[in-house]
Amino acid sequence: MSVHRVMGLETEYGVLAPAMPGANATMLSAQVINAYAATIREARGRIAGTHWDYTDETPLNDARGFVQPRAQADPSQLTDVEPELDAEQVALAGGDVTIGSTLYDAGEYDHEVLMNMVLGNGARLYVDHAHPEYSSPETTNPFDAVLWDQAGDHVALAAVRRIESLAGLPDVHLYKNNTDNKSVSYGAHENYLMPRSVPFDSITAGLIPFFATRQVICASGRVGRGMLGSHPGFQVSQRADFFEAQIGLETTIRRPIINTRDEPHAHWEKYRRLHVIIGDANLGQVSTLLRTGTTALVLSMIEAGTAPELELRDPVAALQAISHDPTLKTKVELADGRRLTALEIQWIYARAAAEHSGATDATDEATVEIQRRWEETLQLLETDIMAAASTVDWVAKYKLMTSYAQRHGLDFSDPRIAAMDLQWADIRPEKGLYHRLAARGLMETLYSPEQIARAALNPPTDTRAYFRGRVLSQYPEHVVAASWDSVSFTVPGARRLERIATLEPLRGTKALVGDLLDQQLSIHEFIATLRS
Amino acid sequence: MTQEQHSGQRREEAQAQETEQEVTAAAGQDAGVDDLLDEIDGVLERNAEEFVRGFVQKGGQ
Structure with missing residues (x-):
């Protein structure tokens, strides 16, 4: 029982070229990859590992023991083939036939247009559908997961800066968020290695109530409700309104709380890779730590058979009801008829984890710190939500917006508040509102910029x-x-x-x-x- | 979803709205917050409405 296990985080960045409205998102994403490649080429003379080996990719294998027929899959599920940027897409980009040469300045990109890179820190940087994605290297604990996730933001920023520095190319902005508030969501996935011997049913049962409530300690906050964001108001999570099922194979449609993709990227008989799609992308380091650390503790309990036995009557409705109430007072119904708040459910998990760590003598520093931070966060949220603003991303965002709204006499339907929601996630330190708070020392950080820069280059x-x-x-x-x-x-x-x-x-x-x-x-x- | 659950959810939402107003009233009283808000004013995209409207993404995972 500890927080130590192999894990890694994926980030799909929102991508925008304000000077080119309607620019093809795949083109812009490819531009980001190629800009980063150019920085590496400049520093080292050449780059390596630009081809992904798809041999062991099995995105249609379902952990429940079957394979989805290829013909029935949504095209976006076919992640085991190389994406292509063909002439058609180039032509489609903004309907402008010159846009290809506008984006790919010949002097800068006189090599092939790259859709994929493997980085010297072991990460993968590539075009995933219509977003640039950074998939972190495998790490062995939540602290390292935070560091190499932050390294991804450093890589993405280097690409943005490269593009800014080139005269004649429109600037490209990247956002570490999960929705455009216009019906589209993109993910921040977590991956945890587990022994295959753990029955998938017990993983599902143990995780659903945890995942429906985990958002209160680590989500990133969102302005607007519903997939379209058309109902006003602030909610706890970026992702909650985009989930429609308890369990399933898809990640882009009918999104499930538990994703069953069975693609271990390791010895199949020994391991499964739990692919978690329900989390929000975090700018905040402590929120990322809580997200991965508490999940690791719950997985340990599931493996040992000591996870709390809770069952929500309607998990998807509970997930959304909890997200829609930033006062955290909403109670959701359990199958046994009890009605509990998200904080009460999180306490049940946290207490069980403490008990289990005690029983299994898990006293290593990382495990003890995650447990302590989990309980402290729950206590803060119980007594004074806004007091958790330096560590919990959604609280930090909510507090900033609330103050701003009060000063200007705005309500949460004002476009300025919606703009703050998006700009919160801008990865540029001078523009991103998270980064402005962090620069003032208002967000607790675990790693210095120098440590993060090193992790961008070293595995x-x-x-x-x-x-x-x-x-x-x-x-x-x-x-x-x-x-x-x-x-x-x-x-x-x-x-x-x-x-x-x-x-x-x-x-x-x-x-x-x-x-x-x-x-x-x-x-x-x-x-x-x-x-x- | 049964009728009972429906009304339960509505009750939850109404309750949530009331309490949200309480939280909103309690926030934003930190010292130094004015200074921060001055800065935010300078950093925010000038045309918020246009920025929000133009922020369109294609599907993702």
Whole structure:
């Protein structure tokens, strides 16, 4: 029982080019990837790992034990094929035939247009549908998950700056949020490695009440209600109104509280990768820590069979009712007839976690800190919600908006409040309202900008991301493709690619391959040693 | 959803609205908040309505 397990976070950024309304979102996203590639090329001379190896992608495998027929899948579910930016899309971009050359200045991008990169820190940066996405490297605990998630914002900002610096190209802005408030939502997914032996039913039962209520300690807040945001008012979560089902395979339509995609990116018989799609993207470091840390604790209880036995009568309605009440007084009904607030349900989980940690002697520093922060946050929210503003993103946003509305005599239907909601998530420090609060010391941070910048270039040392990141940096001319569970090398004189499988997330670590990499072997020697 | 649950949800929403007003009244009384709000005024997009209208995203996960 602890918070330690393999985990990683994904962020799909909102993308906007204000000077080019209607610009094709896939084009803009590709521009972001290529701008970051240009910064790496400039610093290192060349980039590596621009092809994703789709061999082990199985987005239609369902954890409930079946495979969705390809013909029945929504096109957006087919994430196991390379996205293409074809002439048609270029032509569609704003209906302007010159827009391709407008976005891709020949001098800057005289290479192929990239849709995918694997980074030296082990992350993946790519075009996911119509958004640039950063998928963090695998980490082993919530603290590292926060650091390498923040590194993604650093990477995204570097791309934005690169585009700003190029004369003649329109600026591109990126937003770490989850909705445009006009019916569209995009995700911030979490991934947690679990033993396959844990029955999926127990995961579902243990997690649904937790996920319906977790938002009160870590969601990001939203102005407007309903998918269209057409009903006025502030709500706790960005994502709640976009969920329609308890359980399912889809991530873009009929979104489920529990996603059943069974794509472990690791040994299938040993592991499952729990793919969590219900969370909000967080700018705040502590909110990210609470989101991943408390979830890790609940997963440990589920694995041990000690998770609280709660059942909501209508989980989707409860999720939304809780989100719609920023006073946190709303009670939701359990299957046994009890009516509890989200905070009361979170306390049940938090107390069970404390008890279980005690019983299993989980006294490591990280676990103790997550438990302490969880309980402190619940206490604050119970006694004085606004007192949690320095750590809980939705409270920070709500407090800022409330103050602003009072000063100007506005209500929450005013466009200025809606603008604040969007601008909260602008990743530029000079424009993003989260960043303005943080610069004043009003948001608690766990990592300095220097630490985050280092994590943008360097992988975690204790997972296979270390191997992936190091070989990309050390053998850029030889790494032709990579994925979560493989790296493919081209070796001069060899007829075929050398594909090194990395199916064990906790191998490929510094302890196991650091010395080998430090020897600076030739690619022949390096591959031969790996194969021996 | 049954009729009973429907009315339950409405009751919850009405209750939520009342209490939201209480919270709103209690917020925004920090020292130094004026200074911060001055800054926010300077940082906010000049034409809020146009900015909000123009913020259109394509589907995602």
